[in-house]
Amino acid sequence: MTSTAKAVTVSKKFGAYQDAAVRDPVIITKNGRPRTVLNAYEDYLRLTRRDRCIELTSALGEDDLAAIDASEMDGSHDHLNAKLL
Template sequence: MLKVSALEFQRDLARYQDAAHTQPVVITSHGRENTVLISAEEYHRLKRRDRQVMGPADFTDADIAALEASRPPLSSRLYDDELSD
């Protein structure tokens, strides 16, 4: 990953656009990460991996029944202590 200041990015835009084809380019502002430039190909790959959020109205009665009938595996009890205050 390549990090550059916003000022340096503005000075040599073409260089950093080319670099973004092989690695993310992090653009900083006042020493803090502000923006990441990635290739269009990488952007589309990430968009394909997006997950869709569903609301209660999106579930069928069969979906709800299956969720209600499901039980976590016994191995999940290892994490019960994370639920207590």
């Protein structure tokens, strides 16, 4: 479960909040407002891997759309279907 802590408290007990962030993200507030989040490194890596360039399908030409429609995924990637569920 995500926890919330004041910035001044986190600065005084940083080690404890680092340990807590390994289990769940810690939202750090300043002046009563959420400002930053302390995350586990593994979570950071997972989130940055999700960065991707997005383009509108309306920007694709007919040849591109036909190529996408005709494409098939290599069977070695079948395990990725489980991630969609």
